[in-house]
Amino acid sequence: MNQQYDLVIVGGGMVGAATALALADSSLNIALLERNLPESFSVDQPLDLRVSALSPASIELLDRLDVWKTITAQRACPYRRMRVWELDEDAEGLIGKAARACATEFNSAEIGLDQLGYIVENRLIQRALLDKLALCEQVTLITDGVVSIDYSAGATLVELDSGESLIARLLVAGDGGESMVRQAAALGAHQWDYGQMAMVINVATADSQQDITWQQFNPSGPRALLPLPGNNASLVWYDSPERVQALLAMDLLSLQQEILHSFPARLGAIEAIHGRAAFPLRRMHAQHYVAEGVALLGDAAHQINPLAGQGVNLGFQDVEVFAEVILEAIGQGESPGSLAVLKRYENRRRKANLLMMQTMDFFYRAFSNHQTSLKVARNLLLGAAGFAKPLRNKALRVASGIDRF
Numbered sequence: 001m002n003q004q005y006d007l008v009i010v011g012g013g014m015v016g017a018a019t020a021l022a023l024a025d026s027s028l029n030i031a032l033l034e035r036n037l038p039e040s041f042s043v044d045q046p047l048d049l050r051v052s053a054l055s056p057a058s059i060e061l062l063d064r065l066d067v068w069k070t071i072t073a074q075r076a077c078p079y080r081r082m083r084v085w086e087l088d089e090d091a092e093g094l095i096g097k098a099a100r101a102c103a104t105e106f107n108s109a110e111i112g113l114d115q116l117g118y119i120v121e122n123r124l125i126q127r128a129l130l131d132k133l134a135l136c137e138q139v140t141l142i143t144d145g146v147v148s149i150d151y152s153a154g155a156t157l158v159e160l161d162s163g164e165s166l167i168a169r170l171l172v173a174g175d176g177g178e179s180m181v182r183q184a185a186a187l188g189a190h191q192w193d194y195g196q197m198a199m200v201i202n203v204a205t206a207d208s209q210q211d212i213t214w215q216q217f218n219p220s221g222p223r224a225l226l227p228l229p230g231n232n233a234s235l236v237w238y239d240s241p242e243r244v245q246a247l248l249a250m251d252l253l254s255l256q257q258e259i260l261h262s263f264p265a266r267l268g269a270i271e272a273i274h275g276r277a278a279f280p281l282r283r284m285h286a287q288h289y290v291a292e293g294v295a296l297l298g299d300a301a302h303q304i305n306p307l308a309g310q311g312v313n314l315g316f317q318d319v320e321v322f323a324e325v326i327l328e329a330i331g332q333g334e335s336p337g338s339l340a341v342l343k344r345y346e347n348r349r350r351k352a353n354l355l356m357m358q359t360m361d362f363f364y365r366a367f368s369n370h371q372t373s374l375k376v377a378r379n380l381l382l383g384a385a386g387f388a389k390p391l392r393n394k395a396l397r398v399a400s401g402i403d404r405f
């Protein structure tokens, strides 16, 4: 017999697991499918290569879900400042002076916050959510793989590799950019490849710079630092696929030399490289987030350039709105999987996500252009943003999830 659920969530990553937890106290009978369970935390565990800069709004959600204390008791690094620039600030004389004038620095104190956010390992966020879910009677965690999904409004059949099948009244995609759910429900997607890769490298640095994230734009792509607990950092190096493949193939000593040569001088000396990995840069936006009996959340609905660290923050905003809409519908006696209910979620999230994606693309394209006139214009813009406090504060409040555009 097929097991019936009110809600089946495919993908128990950060977004899928948060969705299950946000609805765990409702009357819904929930199955969460996750095929790769993350390891439990231990103090001597190496730092995960996948880390996220979490906004205050995301932290609030994790706190409400009662997992934030667990995460901070393990490992998390708060940051208070964020600096963005293009020209060489360490150059001598007038050039250096002009470069420093064109840099923009954001500070949490300017918008009355203790910090702009925290950098946290993805594995710890996912694990804390899954551990909390294990205590919820209404949620069943299933670790079998999905063989096929036969979408049918209000009664989707999900076949597992164990031979069992589930019937979902409402099916939710938390299964990331390659979403099987999105494809099964034929929700469509606009997507393209930026023709670049993002290489992440975890390092131990000689200098402490644990209260700041920074990003320097270069003709071949940005170079960024995200602080991690201790004197550790996650470096992000955007470059062509060929260059990134060459960096991945290097021995650690040669890679260290390349980093010192290519990153701004403020990085200082590197004492060790803990690990490296690379990800293709692509943008994807689902044409529809919902249909009768199905909804997409997080990367299954949108993949954004990681330039400003917004991907999972947008995903958590999806979770927030989705849970609110579903709980309200249940309270009013409506069917949570009906198209009318799910459209309320789509209407509140699709445009907002699109606007953030377009803003990131604007910055990415403006700073990837080599024309001198554009270079002057964008540096003047950065400089002006540095001086224009209201503009800077608005950008900060939007990035923090406090304000909408």
Ligand SMILES: Cc1cc2nc3c(=O)[nH]c(=O)nc-3n(C[C@H](O)[C@H](O)[C@H](O)COP(=O)(O)OP(=O)(O)OC[C@H]3O[C@@H](n4cnc5c(N)ncnc54)[C@H](O)[C@@H]3O)c2cc1C
Pocket: 010, 011, 012, 013, 014, 015, 016, 033, 034, 035, 036, 051, 052, 053, 054, 144, 145, 146, 174, 175, 176, 177, 180, 198, 200, 279, 297, 298, 299, 300, 306, 308, 309, 310, 311, 312, 313, 314, 315
């Ligand atoms: C280099 C880089 C840096 C980034 N930095 C940031 C940042 O600083 N801040 C930020 O907000 N975002 C950042 N992001 C984006 C962020 O990582 C993603 O937005 C986030 O991981 C999306 O979470 P998700 O749960 O929607 O999807 P995913 O993380 O892709 O999780 C999907 C889950 O579904 C599971 N799954 C998939 N298919 C199936 C199946 N058929 N059956 C069962 N399980 C399945 C997978 O195992 C996985 O656990 C970054 C991305 C990159 C590439």
